[in-house]
Amino acid sequence: MVAQWTPMRWPDAWKDPSALSLLKGTAIDYLLIGKGADLGAVRERAQQNGFRVADPDAPPAGITKVKGEWPGVKMSRGGAAQMAGGPTGVPWVDSNGWSIRLAAALDPETSVWVDAPPAENARISADSYLIAIADSAAHGGRWILSLPSQLAAGLAAQRPDAMATWKKVTAAAGFFAAHKDWSGLVPQAVVAVVSDFSGKNEFFSRELLNLLDRAGQHNLVLPKQRVSDRSFDSLRAVIYVDADPPPPVLRKQIMAFVQAGGLLIAGPGWGDAPGTPVKPDENPRYSVRTVGKGRIAQSNAEPDDPYLWANDSVMLVSHRYDLVRFWNGGATASFYTVSADRKGAVVHLLFYANRGPDSASVRIAGRYRAVRAVTVDQPAVPNVKMESQKDAVEVHLPQVSQYVALELDA
DSSP: OOOOOOEEEOOTTOOSGGGGGGGTTSSOOEEEOOOOGGGHHHHHHHHHTTOEEEOTTSOOTTEEEEEOOOOEEOEEOSSSOEEOBOTTOOBOEEOOHHHHHHHHHHOTTSEEEEEOOOOTTSOOOHHHHHHHHHHHHTTTOEEOBOOOHHHHHHHHTTOHHHHHHHHHHHHHHHHHHTTGGGGGSEEOOSEEEEEOOSGGGHHHHHHHHHHHHHTTOOEEEEEGGGOOTTTTTTOSEEEEOOSSOOOHHHHHHHHHHHHTTOEEEEOGGGOOOOSEEOOSOSOTTEEEEEETTEEEEEESSOOOOHHHHHHHHHHHHOGGGOSEEEESOOSEEEEEEEOTTSSEEEEEEEEOSSSOOSSOEEEEESOOSEEEEEOSSOSSOSSOEEEEOSSEEEEEOOSOOSEEEEEEEO
């Protein structure tokens, strides 16, 4: 397991080392402090107090920094505040989960920090900071805690409203610092996206990951060079959209998966597909062939619309294999992980609206005998009910915050 620090970008306006007292008793342990001479005393005192210190523009060794988005429901521009939606009208949610998982897949030996500071002119609530922290931490990364100048000034002046926000922010950071073991759990997925995620394939493959998450389809990021014979275990489908055909070894591995009953969703770059054609009744944009116990769905045109591909994959795989389903949750996302011995699981639930739901329900694939709901401010949420189904459980939640972790015992 890679080291999980709790980073913070030091406000340039905090030139007095006494501001370090705000960090006393918090989980913050890595400070990104500017190189200016006027911050020299702060850097020196921080190191004396045991903090690790680095340049904000030069991430330290062992850290991959990704440029992210402020997470939450995207608001449209204009005079009235309205939620922006996708082509189907569903609220458009910005999340950094996919980019964290991609960075970790490309370089498994590093920790991932997300650089997504809030806009200076935005009115950011304490609950919005909770989402920013949880959105990254739930997926195994860390958000670089960044303060707009208004909040930084309020904290320097010890204003009660700013201090109340700070208390909630540091509580959220401390919650995930206390659960570092969660990052060692194994992500669960329905499909894998196999690509080199670079060059001419970079835009489409990466945007596909983003949009699969928005479509609620749990996916595994598999760089071509890291695919093994066990990479496709428990998956329903593999998506291959690179412009060039796969190397012979990779083709053999994917075809073995198909022969055993899996689904391959591929573009023309895959090359000639074997098998017996079936009637084009599933999706007119694909030619479908049966191969062994599985199928190949090959698009009739070059991939050019990641949004369409993400939603097509959901339909080709079928919702019956969804790992997590929500009711009454609003704009939601989830990340499903299990222990190596499969005796337990943690399912991270994220609610991106400006408040948590009143009575959401969630169905989780798998057989479990007990559930505990945990939030930043409630180590054991009361009145959580679980109903067992044939191959799943349905969990009914009371009023909760915008982040909930469900700990499940098999």
